[in-house]
């Protein structure tokens with residue numbers, strides 16, 4: 382964390398879990414476990430689209446609302462899709478884009494990820510752009526090369542001013558939901574490489590401002606070491622964000638002054 386230049390973001394990714402009726406009891410427990418002032422740390426919950434209304438009714442000052450996906454179309458004849466305007470109307474301030482599960486299961490290509498980023502930025506919603514290598518890519522020493530490619534493809538054509546508003550989450554695929562976390566050093570190495578890439582492409586001022594998160598089996602036990610790294614500005618947390626007590630520990634760590 383480097384709170385001098387950037388805020389910290391602790392974002393939960395509920396994926397396809399929990400029910401809308403569970404939002405309220407979850408928040409009650411979470412609120413009881415986190416500090417009244419979160420000192421430069423934004424807490425975000427990215428819930429399924431069906432849970433957004435329940436979360437927006439809670440009007441939490443300390444917990445911002447996030448979605449997990451939007452359509453890459455603006456509006457119109459796209460049965461089953463949900464637009465950026467729709468989630469914005471409910472009060473969503475963040476939205477995950479390019480999660481590896483969507484890239485693998487739903488055909489989100491680099492072009493689609495780029496289109497979604499553009500729409501979100503136009504609508505004033507902060508994108509949380511996910512990038513991450515497979516185990517095979519890591520074993521073949523292709524991690525930095527592949528991550529650089531993914532970041533460049535996703536940010537293609539954005540202005541430096543837009544890039545500044547994107548949150549990037551480094552999520553090695555082999556660490557997601559597996560209980561196998563990247564070591565502090567492995568995570569820092571890639572997050573640093575992303576910042577270096579941003580510096581080369583957009584300049585030092587922009588690269589210093591972009592929040593870079595780590596995601597992949599981050600939990601109450603390992604969060605302190607990861608968040609202590611200079612280029613890791615928070616976490617995108619799946620499994621551990623479903624347990625209010627565990628998620629609260631991570632928020633408390635991110636809220637340290």
Ligand code: PGA
Nearest residue numbers: 557558597598618619620
């Ligand atoms: P995990 O998921 O914390 O359960 O590994 C992280 C993510 O996929 O965002």
